[in-house]
Amino acid sequence: MTVAGARDAVATAYRSEARRVLATLIRLLGGFDEAEEGLHDAFTAAAESWPRDGVPANPYAWLVSAGRFKTIDRWRSRARLAGALPELAARASAAEQPALEQLPDDELRLIFTCCHPALAPDARVALTLREVGGLTTEEIARAYLVPAPTIGQRIVRAKAKIRDEAIPYEVPERSELSPRLDSVLQVVYLIFNEGYTATDGPSLVREELCVAALRLGRLVVELLAEPETLGLLALMLLHDARRTTRIDAAGDLIRLEDQDRSRWDRAGIAEAQALIERALIARRIGPYLLQAAIAALHTEATSFAATDWVQIVALYDVLVRVEPSPVVALNRAAAVGMRDGPAAGLAALEAVMTGGGLDAYHLAHAARADVLRRLGRLEAAHISYARALELARLPAERRFLQRRLEQLAAERTVVNDDAGASGRR
Amino acid sequence: MRYACLIYFDPRNVFDQSPQAEAALREVGPFNAELTASGHLVSAHALQLPQTAMTVQVRDGKVSATDGPFMETKEMLGGIMLIEARDLNDAARIAAGIPLARLGTIEVRPLVDYSEPRPRL
Numbered sequence: 001m002t003v004a005g006a007r008d009a010v011a012t013a014y015r016s017e018a019r020r021v022l023a024t025l026i027r028l029l030g031g032f033d034e035a036e037e038g039l040h041d042a043f044t045a046a047a048e049s050w051p052r053d054g055v056p057a058n059p060y061a062w063l064v065s066a067g068r069f070k071t072i073d074r075w076r077s078r079a080r081l082a083g084a085l086p087e088l089a090a091r092a093s094a095a096e097q098p099a100l101e102q103l104p105d106d107e108l109r110l111i112f113t114c115c116h117p118a119l120a121p122d123a124r125v126a127l128t129l130r131e132v133g134g135l136t137t138e139e140i141a142r143a144y145l146v147p148a149p150t151i152g153q154r155i156v157r158a159k160a161k162i163r164d165e166a167i168p169y170e171v172p173e174r175s176e177l178s179p180r181l182d183s184v185l186q187v188v189y190l191i192f193n194e195g196y197t198a199t200d201g202p203s204l205v206r207e208e209l210c211v212a213a214l215r216l217g218r219l220v221v222e223l224l225a226e227p228e229t230l231g232l233l234a235l236m237l238l239h240d241a242r243r244t245t246r247i248d249a250a251g252d253l254i255r256l257e258d259q260d261r262s263r264w265d266r267a268g269i270a271e272a273q274a275l276i277e278r279a280l281i282a283r284r285i286g287p288y289l290l291q292a293a294i295a296a297l298h299t300e301a302t303s304f305a306a307t308d309w310v311q312i313v314a315l316y317d318v319l320v321r322v323e324p325s326p327v328v329a330l331n332r333a334a335a336v337g338m339r340d341g342p343a344a345g346l347a348a349l350e351a352v353m354t355g356g357g358l359d360a361y362h363l364a365h366a367a368r369a370d371v372l373r374r375l376g377r378l379e380a381a382h383i384s385y386a387r388a389l390e391l392a393r394l395p396a397e398r399r400f401l402q403r404r405l406e407q408l409a410a411e412r413t414v415v416n417d418d419a420g421a422s423g424r425r
Numbered sequence: 426m427r428y429a430c431l432i433y434f435d436p437r438n439v440f441d442q443s444p445q446a447e448a449a450l451r452e453v454g455p456f457n458a459e460l461t462a463s464g465h466l467v468s469a470h471a472l473q474l475p476q477t478a479m480t481v482q483v484r485d486g487k488v489s490a491t492d493g494p495f496m497e498t499k500e501m502l503g504g505i506m507l508i509e510a511r512d513l514n515d516a517a518r519i520a521a522g523i524p525l526a527r528l529g530t531i532e533v534r535p536l537v538d539y540s541e542p543r544p545r546l
Binding site for chain 1: 429455459
């Protein structure tokens with residue numbers, strides 16, 4: 001293998017193996033911080049040795065071994081230098097004891113530890129996103145619209161709590177698995193959304209995060225095929241099936257109604273449909289399964305006009321009851337506008353927006369602008385699009401709203417000309 | 426990403442010849458060597474005491490210079506390290522290993538990324 005090839009292999013291994021290697025090193029070295037340094041060492045060693053000796057057959061096993069023994073070496077030399085650090089020497093010896101370097105469940109151990117109920121909910125999310133999802137502190141901070149040091153402290157405190165309270169690094173017993181799963185699912189979906197509508201970087205979509213979330217979703221399904229785990233995986237697959245048609249070559253957003261449906265990933269959609277059918281057998285319907293069912297109706301429609309809005313509104317009615325949130329209510333109102341026409345849609349949207357919680361949400365103003373435009377109330381539509389643009393942060397979304405405003409301005413000119421013409425008549 | 430670790434301490438806690446202070450100062454060299462070996466360390470500098478410093482400013486085109494920074498706290502900036510880390514938490518983890526963290530405090534500050542817009546205050 002060429003040196004450049006080996007370098008690529010290290011980069012590829014980082015993307016595909018780093019989180020798994022970390023998960024295993026936490027078990028072998030007994031702590032997050034230790035494992036993080038070990039992970040860094042492992043990849044430093046790989047960058048040095050792979051171009052010289054070739055890429056190992058099993059990069060994951062190689063990296064785990066390298067990380068483990070480099071850490072042990074460092075502990076020993078630190079203990080030697082400091083003269084008297086018996087505790088560190090003891091830890092090195094303990095870590096050197098024969099241990100199974102590969103256990104299939106390490107990543108799940110990590111997920112359940114990061115989502116442990118002893119941790120505050122926002123700490124679980126931050127920790128899982130960073131340790132399992134591989135996001136940086138700064139990326140998580142952007143996803144949550146909070147300063148990076150806030151997330152940083154959450155992570156430091158969560159790790160301290162895991163250490164101080166000796167939270168076991170294990171997959172919970174079956175009897176306690178289900179309650180522990182809820183926050184796991186929430187976190188997985190958040191990772192997916194971060195990938196689907198990335199807050200960072202030049203492109204709107206970060207494929208690797210979608211892939212990671214799907215991989216985690218599959219892992220969780222393997223462990224516990226509950227309706228909601230199946231529903232979440234189906235939901236992510238359905239979004240993912242449309243991923244490449246959501247954005248054009250220039251990186252601009254394409255609305256659902258304008259997407260090229262022939263390019264949707266049929267295999268992903270079929271897999272999702274099978275998961276939904278499997279989940280529906282259990283007759284326990286939760287928010288993820290409902291959202292997946294709604295997304296499935298969209299992908300089944302041969303065109304936007306042919307979408308089954310009656311069923312979609314009916315599913316939203318259930319979803320609003322199961323998971324009452326302003327955003328769900330907003331989506332329901334938009335669907336009502338498609339089922340019953342823009343006037344009904346506007347009434348529904350305004351009822352939702354008066355309910356509060358959406359003032360700073362750009363998509364609420366954009367949705368309102370859309371129905372206003374359909375109603376021919378172009379002046380009011382302009383105000384709502386402008387408000388949405390003020391609030392939108394992502395460049396692609398801003399460009400999209402900018403274009404809508406320009407189109408609207410063109411329509412208004414036409415209308416004004418017409419009015420002028422009729423006035424002269 | 427690169428981060429600056431600004432090391433603040435009260436010199437009377439560091440240069441009092443106490444066993445803790447001596448032990449921490451002894452560890453600085455090996456710690457920096459370890460960080461260099463692992464690729465985390467970009468540069469590390471210790472600063473002389475503030476009484477060796479001059480403070481310069483220009484107002485209305487006129488230069489004025491005074492001796493030393495006059496700080497209200499007893500803590501002073503005693504050292505600067507530049508490190509390479511994956512993210513803020515990785516940087517904080519590395520900073521927590523700095524021996525002087527046991528005697529003073531370390532401020533971990535991300536360096537400016539010039540591709541990002543300047544802050545507007």
